[in-house]
Amino acid sequence: MIIRPAAEVLFEKELHALAKADKGQKPANWKLSPGAVVDYIIGGKVGKLTIEPKYIGQRRLIEVAVASLATDRALLLSGIPGTAKTWLSEHLAAAISGDSSLLVQGTAGLLEESLRYGWNYAMLIAKGPSKEAMVPSPVLSAMENGKIVRVEELSRITADVQDALITILSEKTIPIPELNEQIQAKEGFNLIATANDRDKGINEMSSALKRRFNTVNMPLPQSLDEEVEIIRFRVEKLGRVIGIPDKKSTDQRIKQLVLVFKELREGVTSEGDLKLKSPDTTLSTAEAISVMINAQALSGYFGKDGISDRDMASSMIPAIVKNKDKDLSVWREYLEKVMRKRKDFKGLYEACEEEVRSLYL
Numbered sequence: 358m359i360i361r362p363a364a365e366v367l368f369e370k371e372l373h374a375l376a377k378a379d380k381g382q383k384p385a386n387w388k389l390s391p392g393a394v395v396d397y398i399i400g401g402k403v404g405k406l407t408i409e410p411k412y413i414g415q416r417r418l419i420e421v422a423v424a425s426l427a428t429d430r431a432l433l434l435s436g437i438p439g440t441a442k443t444w445l446s447e448h449l450a451a452a453i454s455g456d457s458s459l460l461v462q463g464t465a466g467l468l469e470e471s472l473r474y475g476w477n478y479a480m481l482i483a484k485g486p487s488k489e490a491m492v493p494s495p496v497l498s499a500m501e502n503g504k505i506v507r508v509e510e511l512s513r514i515t516a517d518v519q520d521a522l523i524t525i526l527s528e529k530t531i532p533i534p535e536l537n538e539q540i541q542a543k544e545g546f547n548l549i550a551t552a553n554d555r556d557k558g559i560n561e562m563s564s565a566l567k568r569r570f571n572t573v574n575m576p577l578p579q580s581l582d583e584e585v586e587i588i589r590f591r592v593e594k595l596g597r598v599i600g601i602p603d604k605k606s607t608d609q610r611i612k613q614l615v616l617v618f619k620e621l622r623e624g625v626t627s628e629g630d631l632k633l634k635s636p637d638t639t640l641s642t643a644e645a646i647s648v649m650i651n652a653q654a655l656s657g658y659f660g661k662d663g664i665s666d667r668d669m670a671s672s673m674i675p676a677i678v679k680n681k682d683k684d685l686s687v688w689r690e691y692l693e694k695v696m697r698k699r700k701d702f703k704g705l706y707e708a709c710e711e712e713v714r715s716l717y718l
């Protein structure tokens with residue numbers, strides 16, 4: 358079994374059912390109408406089949422994203438780490454093009470040819486420049502086939518290489534001077550970029566490039582309950598995929614974790630009566646999901662009777678204290694000033710105290 362099948366494979370049944378029932382008007386080369394794409398992302402029902410929600414949050418946000426892809430403007434999903442930018446872009450590509458595999462991973466070392474085309478040098482030397490000797494980038498393949506291409510972490514790419522996208526997005530062509538021709542994008546081609554605005558080592562986009570995008574800012578979950586819901590849902594799914602012994606993580610644990618993360622992230626207690634310092638790392642929903650999966654693995658393989666306070670402590674401390682010099686004092690302050698005073702956190706407080714002592718002191 359494959360560890361992580363592509364979205365269009367994993368949700369083939371849902372996509373098929375949605376396509377069959379789809380009465381909406383489809384933009385050229387789209388597999389589904391915009392309305393059906395939104396249903397696929399937000400979830401719902403088609404006949405008897407339940408469409409699982411992929412993104413938990415505002416429907417309007419997804420409508421805006423999908424509408425933008427139906428125009429000639431590209432879509433930029435921006436926001437802090439762990440707000441489901443990558444996740445959403447994969448599902449959008451799967452629903453719109455039936456193919457989420459056209460992907461460029463942005464890195465600082467990325468060269469322009471990864472956005473345009475390269476050459477198979479053995480063939481180039483043997484036969485000279487020809488279409489066969491050309492190695493198309495995912496962007497070029499998407500243009501030729503009228504599909505969605507994804508550019509991950511756009512802001513990690515150096516600014517001059519990023520700018521190669523300007524002509525692609527405005528002219529919808531890639532000139533190939535070596536062959537004296539140009540490749541023109543088919544209808545259905547568009548681009549989804551993700552960028553996070555918080556990390557170190559990111560490059561500002563030029564305003565010329567920015568103008569080619571509709572930007573959707575991915576928000577953190579609006580409420581405690583919404584965040585609990587996202588985590589519960591994802592942990593259940595992921596737990597199944599990685600085959601961890603099925604001990605249901607209790608809602609209680611998720612709620613505790615979400616509260617701690619939220620308070621640390623916002624720098625204030627939920628009662629609003631105490632200002633706190635925040636650790637350096639962004640304590641995102643994605644991070645909370647990893648903590649819960651980790652705690653579940655610890656309890657599933659080595660514990661009994663579900664997730665213990667110690668499992669939680671061992672899993673959450675490394676997520677919060679990433680930089681010992683800065684974060685440890687923040688965390689200890691939180692333990693003493695907040696967690697210690699809460700009756701229902703007694704067990705967790707003690708486990709965290711002990712873990713901190715054995716790890717760092």
Ligand SMILES: Nc1ncnc2c1ncn2[C@@H]1O[C@H](COP(=O)(O)OP(=O)(O)OP(=O)(O)O)[C@@H](O)[C@H]1O
Nearest residue numbers: 411412413414438439440441442443444553642643
């Ligand atoms: N609102 C949400 N609905 C559903 N899943 C969510 C939501 N927010 C976060 N997640 C989950 O968080 C996990 C990580 O998301 P993802 O990797 O897409 O984040 P990202 O925004 O691309 O982060 P980064 O900037 O670090 O690349 C995914 O498993 C996703 O399911």
Ligand SMILES: [Mg+2]
Nearest residue numbers: 442443444551
């Ligand atoms: Mg990402």
